[in-house]
Amino acid sequence: xxxxxxxxxxxxxxxxxxxxxxxxxxxxxxxxxxxxxxxxxxxxxxxxxxxxxxxxxxxxxxxxxxxxxxxxxxxxxxxxxxxxxxxxxxxxxxxxxxxxxxxxxxxxxxxxxxxxxxxxxxxxxxxxxxxxxxxxxxxxxxxxxxxxxxxxxxxxxxxxxxxxxxxxxxxxxxxxxxxxxxxxxxxxxxxxxxxxxxxxxxxxxxxxxxxxxxxxxxxxxxxxxxxxxxxxxxxxxxxxxxxxxxxxxxxxxxxxxxxxxxxxxxxxxxxxxxxxxxxxxxxxxxxxxxxxxxxxxxxxxxxxxxxxxxxxxxxxxxxx
Amino acid sequence: xxxxxxxxxxxxxxxxxxxxxxxxxxxxxxxxxxxxxxxxxxxxxxxxxxxxxxxxxxxxxxxxxxxxxxxxxxxxxxxxxxxxxxxxxxxxxxxxxxxxxxxxxxxxxxxxxxxxxxxxxxxxxxxxxxxxxxxxxxxxxxxxxxxxxxxxxxxxxxxxxxxxxxxxxxxxxxxxxxxxxxxxxxxxxxxxxxxxxxxxxxxxxxxxxxxxxxxxxxxxxxxxxxxxxxxxxxxxxxxxxxxxxxxxxxxxxxxxxxxxxxxxxxxxxxxxxxxxxxxxxxxxxxxxxxxxxxxxxxxxxxxxxxxxxxxxxxxxxxxx
Numbered sequence: 001x002x003x004x005x006x007x008x009x010x011x012x013x014x015x016x017x018x019x020x021x022x023x024x025x026x027x028x029x030x031x032x033x034x035x036x037x038x039x040x041x042x043x044x045x046x047x048x049x050x051x052x053x054x055x056x057x058x059x060x061x062x063x064x065x066x067x068x069x070x071x072x073x074x075x076x077x078x079x080x081x082x083x084x085x086x087x088x089x090x091x092x093x094x095x096x097x098x099x100x101x102x103x104x105x106x107x108x109x110x111x112x113x114x115x116x117x118x119x120x121x122x123x124x125x126x127x128x129x130x131x132x133x134x135x136x137x138x139x140x141x142x143x144x145x146x147x148x149x150x151x152x153x154x155x156x157x158x159x160x161x162x163x164x165x166x167x168x169x170x171x172x173x174x175x176x177x178x179x180x181x182x183x184x185x186x187x188x189x190x191x192x193x194x195x196x197x198x199x200x201x202x203x204x205x206x207x208x209x210x211x212x213x214x215x216x217x218x219x220x221x222x223x224x225x226x227x228x229x230x231x232x233x234x235x236x237x238x239x240x241x242x243x244x245x246x247x248x249x250x251x252x253x254x255x256x257x258x259x260x261x262x263x264x265x266x267x268x269x270x271x272x273x274x275x276x277x278x279x280x281x282x283x284x285x286x287x288x289x290x291x292x293x294x295x296x297x298x299x300x301x302x303x304x305x306x307x308x309x310x311x312x313x314x315x316x317x318x319x320x
Numbered sequence: 321x322x323x324x325x326x327x328x329x330x331x332x333x334x335x336x337x338x339x340x341x342x343x344x345x346x347x348x349x350x351x352x353x354x355x356x357x358x359x360x361x362x363x364x365x366x367x368x369x370x371x372x373x374x375x376x377x378x379x380x381x382x383x384x385x386x387x388x389x390x391x392x393x394x395x396x397x398x399x400x401x402x403x404x405x406x407x408x409x410x411x412x413x414x415x416x417x418x419x420x421x422x423x424x425x426x427x428x429x430x431x432x433x434x435x436x437x438x439x440x441x442x443x444x445x446x447x448x449x450x451x452x453x454x455x456x457x458x459x460x461x462x463x464x465x466x467x468x469x470x471x472x473x474x475x476x477x478x479x480x481x482x483x484x485x486x487x488x489x490x491x492x493x494x495x496x497x498x499x500x501x502x503x504x505x506x507x508x509x510x511x512x513x514x515x516x517x518x519x520x521x522x523x524x525x526x527x528x529x530x531x532x533x534x535x536x537x538x539x540x541x542x543x544x545x546x547x548x549x550x551x552x553x554x555x556x557x558x559x560x561x562x563x564x565x566x567x568x569x570x571x572x573x574x575x576x577x578x579x580x581x582x583x584x585x586x587x588x589x590x591x592x593x594x595x596x597x598x599x600x601x602x603x604x605x606x607x608x609x610x611x612x613x614x615x616x617x618x619x620x621x622x623x624x625x626x627x628x629x630x631x632x633x634x635x636x637x638x639x640x
Contacts, residue, residue: 081427081428085428108466108470111401111466112466112467115462116459117459118458122453122459127448128449132448132452132455135455139436139437140435143432146431147432150428
């Protein structure tokens with residue numbers, strides 16, 4: 001099965017299970033919790049969870065899928081709270097939860113999803129010791145995600161963020177939940193520590209690379225392609241890896257911190273391409289993906305391991 | 321040991337363990353998470369957790385105390401988020417977290433505490449199956465607490481809340497976390513299902529009774545006694561059990577929904593006492609406590625079970 005087919009199949013499975021668990025929201029609060037969760041999404045974290053599980057032991061992902069769902073539910077919890085903090089009005093083409101239900105209900109809707117995640121892990125058909133380990137990993141991961149979001153917000157007031165600080169931030173904000181997805185799939189399938197560690201590192205790396213690719217897409221992809229405002233990061237003066245790499249080369253993007261015409265966007269892209277900023281950033285993401293894939297060599301060779309490689313390349317090769 | 325001594329001793333233990341776990345906050349976000357947690361409090365939930373554990377098996381509370389801490393940490397998570405939603409500026413005599421760090425950091429600070437709670441359960445020295453059960457119970461409880469807070473907020477726009485709705489709200493908002501405290505102590509000490517169920521019901525009942533007593537204290541205790549504004553619930557037109565019971569007797573408190581002089585507060589108290597509103601409300605709380613204590617008869621007779629009785633009476637007999 002190719003990656004695209006696999007992802008499509010997993011998304012269907014995830015959506016079916018979501019519907020079984022939460023398809024009949026009894027309260028207005030449950031509706032608010034469900035809003036974003038039922039608005040689609042590629043379900044990449046459950047897919048990674050499944051691939052990791054089946055790489056450890058073929059077919060093992062079936063009984064533990066509720067724990068894979070926990071990763072999607074946790075992801076949606078963080079999105080709801082992030083949207084409040086960032087004051088974002090739309091997500092996945094729909095009004096955000098706080099826009100529709102108000103901030104107090106949106107805070108609660110996120111909290112409910114967070115709580116549901118741990119109920120879901122308990123529902124997995126796996127040894128209790130593995131479930132305890134998986135729960136602790138998800139909890140520790142959530143602490144790091146919060147730290148990453150806090151770092152990201154603190155960057156807004158600064159123009160001197162280092163590459164190291166940026167990489168630490170994206171690893172926490174985006175990487176560790178992919179790391180946890182892969183590691184939890186492995187843990188619940190009876191993996192040993194070197195296997196769990198390899199999958200955790202793999203997930204963290206491809207998750208961080210995903211975020212770097214997002215920074216590239218924000219600049220390079222037209223609004224028609226991505227469905228988002230082109231060059232919004234530059235307009236807002238965000239400390240992305242592109243801004244940081246440009247600064248290291250003496251290129252100041254501050255003059256572009258304003259509404260930009262299509263011609264001006266072309267101008268800044270040309271500037272950054274000529275100075276090798278874009279290629280260096282792409283190289284950084286590619287190197288992370290390569291290291292991630294190399295780390296998988298401790299795992300048995302199987303179709304799922306191949307799909308893990310494909311997934312890693314997909315993270316940095318997608319155009320939008 | 322009498323209850324007062326026991327509570328004081330437990331608070332010291334809890335504070336010591338909190339200090340071991342979180343005494344060296346590395347980040348600004350950890351400081352925000354710690355702020356309220358280290359600002360004191362009676363640590364009633366860990367005390368209940370310990371009493372329940374030791375009633376099941378003498379001495380069993382020692383190794384599982386981290387899970388008792390999880391209840392205090394979860395309680396503080398809900399307080400931080402509630403204070404944002406309610407726009408409250410002070411708590412335990414200190415500025416609230418969002419007042420000091422802003423709302424985005426306060427949302428994250430609460431999320432971090434929520435996550436820490438599940439790390440703490442994993443740290444308990446108990447069989448894995450019990451830890452899975454305890455985690456699932458805490459997670460389910462948190463969903464209910466969120467529902468209770470949502471109900472409480474929805475009552476603000478209504479003047480027709482029934483006694484049944486009120487009791488459902490306080491059971492969720494306050495009761496179930498006491499229920500979980502008692503049940504988790506029991507589960508982690510190897511209790512059987514009837515024992516766990518009895519302690520869960522006991523905790524839910526005394527927690528709800530605690531909230532009813534809070535409503536009485538808000539009206540009856542002077543600001544000097546309670547450290548809070550006297551009669552703030554009536555001033556704000558809150559749907560407390562006092563307002564609901566008064567309405568059932570044809571007494572409309574709406575005219576008192578404004579700043580009240582001490583003489584006017586006396587006037588409304590006299591009105592409610594004469595109409596037996598206060599005594600009926602007190603009877604409701606007392607009946608809940610009596611039922612809670614009766615339910616403990618399935619447990620072995622021991623000093624800790626006696627302290628559970630004393631704790632229940634303390635919840636409704638405290639004057640402030």
